[in-house]
Amino acid sequence: MRSNYKQITKTLAITGGLFLSACNGGGSANNGQNTSVTSGTAAPTTAVSTQRNTASTSAGINEWPNYLAMGTISQGLTSSEPISQKIDAIFTYNGANGNGDPGLIETPYKIYNMINMAKTIKQNTGYSVNPNIVEYQWQLSGGWNTEDVLNQDYLVKHLFNLAFLASTLQTDAYAATGTHGTILLNPDLLGFIGNTQREADIDALNIQVNGAVSQVSCMMTESFNFNNAPGCTYNWDKQPITTTGTVKDLINWLKGKTDNYSAGQAFSNCVESYVIKQCASKTANNQLPQFTSNFNGWIQAQNYLVHNYGPQVNLGWHMNISATPGGGWWVHEGKNAVTPYVNQVLSLLNHYSVFSGTYKPDFIYFDRYGADDYAGSLADNAGQTLVQNQATLYNDQDWDNFLQMTKQISEGLASGFGKPYVPVMLWQIPAAHIQTNAEKIESGINAAEEGSAPDYFFGDPALNSSLNNIADWINQGVGTLNSKYGLCAGLTASQCLTLNNFNWGHSDNGKLQAAADAHVFSILWGAGGFATAVWAIPGVSFPDNGWMANTLNNYYTNRKQPLN
Incomplete structure (x- = not known):
């Protein structure tokens, strides 16, 4: 789940994952490619090849490290974030x-900011940094709606935004960052469908995919005369845009005239006011691949657009831990709860051919809900108020279940994917740690945020085996865990964390190896406003007095985990 960066309202604690409702799975379905016109006979209308680069690391992911990679949330602002911290990836929305800006042409300034941020870190550390961009094509994080796919204007704009993102990463990212970047598609969408039992509603949708893809192709490839075109001005004084060419030529011209933010705003206005209308009346391009006019076809169209305009850009589809009845509480029920959950998720993913259609993504990514396990108090970071929110307390068995889930789903999708497994990214994993009583809460320095993920994977030698030195406020604030906590129901935080005698103070790679065994190739830490990350960002992520950054420095120096 993604929260608003600028939200400062104190929110109620959210427990048990993103959704608390339900879903069941489905059977096989058409993979979204219309059999009357096959992609093999289609002539691409762009010079970019649709052929995917088959070179890969041992995890099957191009341009990612051959060890378990680490990343963090970022705003892409070199003036307010660390630029010398070793990191493999950064991500933003x-x-x-x-939220996908429904009904709008997205301003692309964040893409360029993230490329520049990755470039700057690479220059300072000597290591490639992969810019990851989250892209919503249908935003269901806030509840059910169909306008994103049934309103043709919204549909066209969403698909154009995706195609332009893929094209920009393809052409601009590699020289700056050492990678072509990664797109993280549609958080919460599939999980919401499963959780709320919307399969019948989804299957009944008539989505006019082919007309939208044809219009997007025109917008991406045609040459336009922007001189005196309606809405095509830039800067506060409305200077006229005086150039001709494609939309890519347009943004490059604007970036040569003004800053990224102003160029992005002008680009969005010009495409919205002029380009989209020029292509609306064009005859449909029947040489493009033809997709079924349903949800499966819509999925395939997105995969195709990324393959076509960003053939070396990696693409992932998202799945929640709350995609079945009861939300995410199953994770607290012990190891026997994993397989029933996995079976329902696999049924859902196979029903919509997400990983088995003609055009496939490169990986699947999971989050557990992007908030720290426990938020002790409304904290501020350098004068910026942060949202108080929390997920559920996780002990070692919960994280074991999480990894076993990823492994089973990854391998369960193998037959349709055409490889032994689908590579996995763990995303929006909260980086708050189990604080000791020696760590002091101080505004702007260290927030009262508790979590267990980094202690599970990396360990913390400052913690003793009985956890009798954890910060007092953790047990006091968490209190007695309720009945939904399954094996930990009725226990305190420290009792739950020590239930299985797990050594949170370990310094070995056992759990990092477990992640690699579960086909995880990267862990991206932090989330938009609810969680601790690798570094603190005013208004976005909580401060931890450098604990997570120091932990990763030790990881890179002494403990990098090879992939299988």
Whole structure:
């Protein structure tokens, strides 16, 4: 789940994952490719090849390290974030509002900011940095709606935003960052469908995919005369745009005239006011691949657009831990709860051919809900108020279940994917740690945020085996865990964390190896406003007095985990 960066309202604690409702799975379905016109006979209307680069690391992911990679949330602002911290990836949410900007042409300034941030870190550390951009094509994080796919204007703009993102990463990212970047598609969408039992509603949708893809192809490839075109001005004084060419030529011209933010705003206005209308009346391009006019076809169209305009850009589809009845509480029920959950998720993913269609993504990514396990108090970071929110307390068995889930789903998708497994990214994993009583809470320095993920994977030698030195406020604040906590129901935080005699103070790679065994190739830490990350960002991530950054420095120096 993605929260608004600028939200400062104190929110109620959210427990048990993103959704608390339900879903069941489905059977096989058409993979979204219309059999009347096959992609093999289609002539691409762009010079970019649709052929995917088959070179890969041992995890099957191009341009990612051959060890378990680490990343963090970022705003892409070199003036307010660390630029010398070794990191493999940074991520942010595309557009002005981070929710896919329904009904709008997204301003692309964040893409360029993230490329520049990755470039700067690479220059300072000597290591490639992969810019990851979250892109919503249908935003269901806030509840059910169909306008994103049934309103043709919205549909066209969403697909154009995706195609332009893929094209920009393809052409601009590699020289700056050492990678072509990664797109993280549609958080919460599939999980919401499963959780709320919307399969019948989804299957009944008539989505006019082919007309939208044809219009997007025109917008991406045609040459336009922007001189005196309606809405095509830039800067506060409305200077006229005086150039001709494609939309890519347009953004490059604007970037040569003004800053990234102003160029992005002008680009969005010009495409919205002029380009989209020029292509609306064009005859449909029947040489393009033809997709079924349903949800499966819509999925395939997105995969195709990324393959076509960003053939070396990696693409992932998202799945929640709350995609079945009861939300995410199953994770607290012990190891026997994993397989029933996995079976329902696999049924859902196979029903919509997400990983088995003609055009496939490169990986699947999971989050557990992007908030720290426990938020002790409304904290501020350098004068910026942060949202108080929390997920559920996880002990070692919960994280074991999480990894076993990823492994089973990854391998369960193998037959349709055409490889032994689908590579896995763990995303929006909260980086708050189990604080000791020696760590002091101080505004702008260290927030009262508790979590167990980094202690599970990396360990913390400051913790003793009985956890009798954890910060007092953790047990006091968490209190007695409720009945939904399964094996930990009725226990305190420290009792739950020590239930299985797990050594949180370990310094070995056992759990990092377990992640590699579960086909995880990267862990991206932090989330938009609810969680601790690798570094603190005013208004975005909580401060931890450098604990997570120091932990990763030790990881890179002494403990990098090879992939299988």
